[in-house]
Amino acid sequence: xxxxxVPRRHRPTMRDVAALAGVGIKTVSRVVNGAPTVAPDxxxxxxxxxxxxxxxxxxxxxxxxxxGGRTHTIxxxxxxxxxxxxxxxxxxxxxxxxxxxxxxxxxxxxADPQRERDLTRTLIDRRVDGLIVMPAGRDHxxxxxxxxxxxxxxxxxxxPCPLLADTVVSDNRGGARRAVAHLLRTxxxxxxxxxxxxxxxxxxxxxxGFQDAVSAAGLGRGASRARHGLRTAAQxxxxxxxVLAGDRPDALFTSRDLVTTGxxxxxxGLGLQHRAPLVGFDDLPLAGLLRPGLTTMAQRxxxxxxxxAQRLFARIGGDRSPPSVHVVATRLVVRGSGEILLxx
Amino acid sequence: xxxxxVPRRHRPTMRDVAALAGVGIKTVSRVVNGAPTVAPDxxxxxxxxxxxxxxxxxxxxxxxxxxGGRTHTIxxxxxxxxxxxxxxxxxxxxxxxxxxxxxxxxxxxxADPQRERDLTRTLIDRRVDGLIVMPAGRDHxxxxxxxxxxxxxxxxxxxPCPLLADTVVSDNRGGARRAVAHLLRTxxxxxxxxxxxxxxxxxxxxxxGFQDAVSAAGLGRGASRARHGLRTAAQxxxxxxxVLAGDRPDALFTSRDLVTTGxxxxxxGLGLQHRAPLVGFDDLPLAGLLRPGLTTMAQRxxxxxxxxAQRLFARIGGDRSPPSVHVVATRLVVRGSGEILLxx
DNA sequence: CTGAAAGCGCTTACAG
DNA sequence: CTGAAAGCGCTTACAG
Numbered sequence: 134x135x136x137x138x139v140p141r142r143h144r145p146t147m148r149d150v151a152a153l154a155g156v157g158i159k160t161v162s163r164v165v166n167g168a169p170t171v172a173p174d175x176x177x178x179x180x181x182x183x184x185x186x187x188x189x190x191x192x193x194x195x196x197x198x199x200x201g202g203r204t205h206t207i208x209x210x211x212x213x214x215x216x217x218x219x220x221x222x223x224x225x226x227x228x229x230x231x232x233x234x235x236x237x238x239x240x241x242x243x244a245d246p247q248r249e250r251d252l253t254r255t256l257i258d259r260r261v262d263g264l265i266v267m268p269a270g271r272d273h274x275x276x277x278x279x280x281x282x283x284x285x286x287x288x289x290x291x292x293p294c295p296l297l298a299d300t301v302v303s304d305n306r307g308g309a310r311r312a313v314a315h316l317l318r319t320x321x322x323x324x325x326x327x328x329x330x331x332x333x334x335x336x337x338x339x340x341x342g343f344q345d346a347v348s349a350a351g352l353g354r355g356a357s358r359a360r361h362g363l364r365t366a367a368q369x370x371x372x373x374x375x376v377l378a379g380d381r382p383d384a385l386f387t388s389r390d391l392v393t394t395g396x397x398x399x400x401x402g403l404g405l406q407h408r409a410p411l412v413g414f415d416d417l418p419l420a421g422l423l424r425p426g427l428t429t430m431a432q433r434x435x436x437x438x439x440x441x442a443q444r445l446f447a448r449i450g451g452d453r454s455p456p457s458v459h460v461v462a463t464r465l466v467v468r469g470s471g472e473i474l475l476x477x
Numbered sequence: 478x479x480x481x482x483v484p485r486r487h488r489p490t491m492r493d494v495a496a497l498a499g500v501g502i503k504t505v506s507r508v509v510n511g512a513p514t515v516a517p518d519x520x521x522x523x524x525x526x527x528x529x530x531x532x533x534x535x536x537x538x539x540x541x542x543x544x545g546g547r548t549h550t551i552x553x554x555x556x557x558x559x560x561x562x563x564x565x566x567x568x569x570x571x572x573x574x575x576x577x578x579x580x581x582x583x584x585x586x587x588a589d590p591q592r593e594r595d596l597t598r599t600l601i602d603r604r605v606d607g608l609i610v611m612p613a614g615r616d617h618x619x620x621x622x623x624x625x626x627x628x629x630x631x632x633x634x635x636x637p638c639p640l641l642a643d644t645v646v647s648d649n650r651g652g653a654r655r656a657v658a659h660l661l662r663t664x665x666x667x668x669x670x671x672x673x674x675x676x677x678x679x680x681x682x683x684x685x686g687f688q689d690a691v692s693a694a695g696l697g698r699g700a701s702r703a704r705h706g707l708r709t710a711a712q713x714x715x716x717x718x719x720v721l722a723g724d725r726p727d728a729l730f731t732s733r734d735l736v737t738t739g740x741x742x743x744x745x746g747l748g749l750q751h752r753a754p755l756v757g758f759d760d761l762p763l764a765g766l767l768r769p770g771l772t773t774m775a776q777r778x779x780x781x782x783x784x785x786a787q788r789l790f791a792r793i794g795g796d797r798s799p800p801s802v803h804v805v806a807t808r809l810v811v812r813g814s815g816e817i818l819l820x821x
Numbered sequence: 822c823t824g825a826a827a828g829c830g831c832t833t834a835c836a837g
Numbered sequence: 838c839t840g841a842a843a844g845c846g847c848t849t850a851c852a853g
Contacts, residue, residue: 144626146830157840162832170838187622192602193537193548194830198845204537206582206603214558215568217762224559227585236582236599238550241571255580258536259550278531282488397766418561419763422741490846501824506848514822538846542829828849837839 145186154182165190207445208256208264209239210249212290217390217418218434219267222289225438226265233446235262246270257284263445265289285448287441291334297456299444303432305335305414308463309342310349312412312430313386315465317350319410320475321383325376326359327369327396328388336361339388339414358382369395370402377403383410383475390415397427412471414463426468436461489530498526509534551789552600552608553583554593556634561734561762562778563611566633569782570609577790579606590614601628607789609633629792631785635678641800643788647776649679649758652807653686654693656756656774657730659809661694663754664819665727669720670703671713671740672732680705683732683758702726713739714746721747727754727819734759741771756815758807770812780805 147165151158156175163171164179171179182188196204209226211219219241227237238261240252249269253276256264263285273293280286280298288300316324326343329336340359347357360372369392376382377399385400387393393413400406407425416431440459491509495502500519507515508523515523526532540548553570555563563585571581582605584596593613597620600608607629617637624630624642632644660668670687673680684703691701704716713736720726721743729744731737737757744750751769760775784803 148830158831159840160838163839166832172838175839187626189598189602189623189626191604191830193604194541194845195832196845197538197541197830197847198832200833202845213568214571215561215564217559217561220559220564220567223564224557224585227558227583231584236584236603238580238582239571240575240580241568254533255536258533259580260535260537279533282531282533394763394766401766401768417763419738419761419767422738422745423763423766424745424768492846502847503824504822507823510848516822519823535846538829539848540829541831541846542848544849546829823853824851825853826849826851829847831845833842833844835840835842837841 144191145188146191147188149186150179150182150188153186154178202260203262203449204260205235206259206261207235207237208253208259208261209237210242210252210256210264210266211239212267212269213241213243214239215241218415218432221434222267222438222441225435226442229439229442229446235446242267242269244269246272250275253279263287263449265441265445266293267291268293285445287445287448289437289441292458299441299448299456299459301437301441301444301459301461303335303437304460304462305338306342306345307460308430308432309339309386309388309414310345311342311463311465312414312471313343313346314349315428316384316386316410316412316471317346317352319384319471319473321410322352323356323358323382324384324386325382326357326386326388327363327372327376327392328359328361329364329392330362336388343386343388363392363395366391366395366398369393370399371395373399374403377405377409381409385409385411387411387413389413390417393417393427393429397423406470407473410471410473410475416466420466421468423468423470425470425473428468428471429466431464431466433461433464488535489532490535491532493530494523494526494532497530498522546604547606547793548604549579550603550605551579551581552597552603552605553581554586554596554600554608554610554612555583556611556613557585557587558583559585562759562776565778566611566782566785569779570786573783573786573790579790586611586613588613590616594619597623607631607793609785609789610637611635612637629789631789631792633781633785636802643785643792643800643803645781645785645788645803645805647679647781648804648806649682650686650689651804652774652776653683653730653732653758654689655686655807655809656758656815657687657690658693659772660728660730660754660756660815661690661696663728663815663817665754666696667700667702667726668728668730669726670701670730670732671707671716671720671736672703672705673708673736674706680732687730687732707736707739710735710739710742713737714743715739717743718747721749721753725753729753729755731755731757733757734761737761737771737773741767750814751817754815754817754819760810764810765812767812767814769814769817772812772815773810775808775810777805777808 147158147161151161242248265287267290273296286298292300363369373396387396413429416429420427491502491505495505586592590613609631611634617640630642636644707713717740731740757773760773764771
């Protein structure tokens, strides 16, 4: 019967290599780390011994003693590593880190604040050099101690709450405003908003942007209506069917990817896709293949990831400037659904 | 002027907690690890001291000495953390690992064998307990030593080459065969194949499956034609435009997501989407919103990730059974494009 | 139940 | 240029 956990087979250590090469352990350390002050013949012997034993240095042991104590590891907490936005951020962070010899430990929070705290703690206990967090919770007081202890911290998508830290966010309000302003150029006089829970900062900002545009257009009261709290495509679809069954609004604005998917499903189901102008926040894969093509206000996840990583590495490198909030512009992708002209 | 790398501020250690609580360091260790044999008043004092100092245990230091020497970390090497297939695998692996208190270090290989070797080595030097690899290269001899040293190894998507290790793959050949068999039920007598480089094992298997189905249908020579080496949607689009401009085949089979996207673009561009039956290998987001809906042979990335993680943890736990190859069934998703009946 | 000593694999600081 | 000693933060193995 096997044990639940079995000890690893012995891996050769510097000690073993030193013994085989007939040198001191410090000489092996020098060769492994490419120190220039080792006699060529010793370098040869150490290399040969290391190869023969299949020696590989233990980087975690090395960083334990090494001055600075850096692990060359960062943590990345995302909403879900498998969603398109999160994973595009992830890739950009990985690329930036890789160029600097740093590895990424990632985790999915699924909008669960408890998970955020647990995973943050776990990553800190592994002594990551820094942490990029797409927050699930609203209260980040638990991170104050960590920040003081010198863990670099950068937030994305949402600002931390009673904490000052670098943050990289999309221009949610401005983007939504521009999207809806674009939508109103179709001649629409009434427009429906479909979005997630208003308690979510991103949803709130986008709704504010929606209202900004409606006000700026000088449309009267009753020109807009809104459905909030839509968490899944199915819920969004149901909400859209409901809204479209009543006093149908001229145009539709959807505040995030899943919601857009559901609303588009509803439109296609009713055969209204060529008559009701629609712009969605967040770009969608295949958006260009739909008929009409889907006009979206796209975020720039790769840019967000790159900027966040850049800030994080600056902090890790000792930057002590005041925390900054970086707002990343969104980008209108015109494909047809947002440009359906209403003949009036 | 700041240094490039600045030492972290001092973090309290067990020593500091022990001094403040007026106990031995081993007692702190016991409290931190929840050992049952500590007097309640000492537990209180240690807890209070730890909280006051903001103490957090250093897990990497702990695992250095701990018997077994496990780091409770695994490595996951994917084609690209941001592509839908890779990231769905990633999420499944994360979930399995999380339940077991294990963190995931991931990396993107971008089909670069050199990167595969480099990243593998880096992860091993960090002493991950195991490694799940979606291989970029074809020669995995460099891993033999590591496998012997006791690093658990599982491959996904493709078998390792001169190495015996657990592998989890999709039923590429069978899936392609079933997809094309389904496609031929439309009454199509000629069918075109669009795919990636035949040197890629997955592409080769899918092409073989395509040929299996064509042969089984008893269609004569010249019933099929094939375009290989399509690496991007744009290339696939161009290839499809070219093929469709000539002696147009009745039906189309595309061997992976990017290729499907390009070919669908071409069909829509020519207005042929309702006349040319199409089935694509790999499911696509929004496939159901296209007109006609896109019929696909979907892989099960979450299932692949779960099985790979399960195998890996079994190996880490001491399983010494012979390496196995697990073939995961694909699943036909009928949405319309593959069911266009040709009136003959 | 508690703690001083030794050690995990490596690097630092220091002699020679 | 080389290496023995001390130490990184913790756990193991062992006394008391």
